[in-house]
Amino acid sequence: MLVMRPATAADRPAAREMISARCAWMEERGMPSWRARLDDLVSHCDNRYGDVWVLEKDGQRIIGRTTLQEHGPPWGWTEQEKAEPSLYMSTSVTDPAFRAIKPGRLMAWWAVDRAAELGLTWVRRDCLLPELAKYYLTQGYDLVREADFKGHRLFMMAREAGRLDLSELLHT
Structure with missing residues (x-):
């Protein structure tokens, strides 16, 4: 059974293990990894905002983590x-x-469904890697635009919020 739930301080060791595994996977493929931000990402498990979520398998193993916030970065998006x-x-x-x-x-x-549940209109995200942008397209996100931030090309992505029946895949 898979469950999305808020991260807690108790999740730090499992989050470190999972993120380290992803870093190794990326590095083996010559991709930039999260390694330099590992401690920072792990510390967010119990941040005061409660905006970090983990995907847990069978109540025992964290197999994913993400952050959901009501405001994105100021770059890459129009005022509207x-x-x-x-x-x-x-x-x-x-x-x-x-x-x-x-x-x-x-x-x-899950983020698309959660946004709809909260009465919000969009889920937005960005990424640096073209391969990741292509992957997000397969998840139903659209490329809104490419933006420059401090000399880096960002892919600004969005998907309209909507209720999704995830009951066969996820227990919430």
Whole structure:
């Protein structure tokens, strides 16, 4: 059984293990990884905002984590877009050992459903890698635009919020 739930301080060791596994997977493929931000990402498990969520398998193993916030970064979005009610999904990391069950897609779909449940209009996210942008397209997100931030090309992505029946995939 898969469950999305708020992260807690008790999740820190499991989150570290999962993020480290993803870092190794990325590094083996010559991709930039989260390694430099590992301690920071782990520390967010019990941040005061309660905006970090984990995907847990069978009540025992964390196989994903993401952050959902009501406001995204100030770059890459128009003033009108920033004013629209939305969730901003960031720092999503999954355990590569569970690729077959597509935890990243499940977390992305859960965010779309959660935004609709909260009465919001959009789920937005961004990424640096073209390969990741292509992957987000397969999750139903659209490329809104490419933006420049401090010399980096960002892919600004969005998907309209909507109720999704995830009951066969996820217990909420």
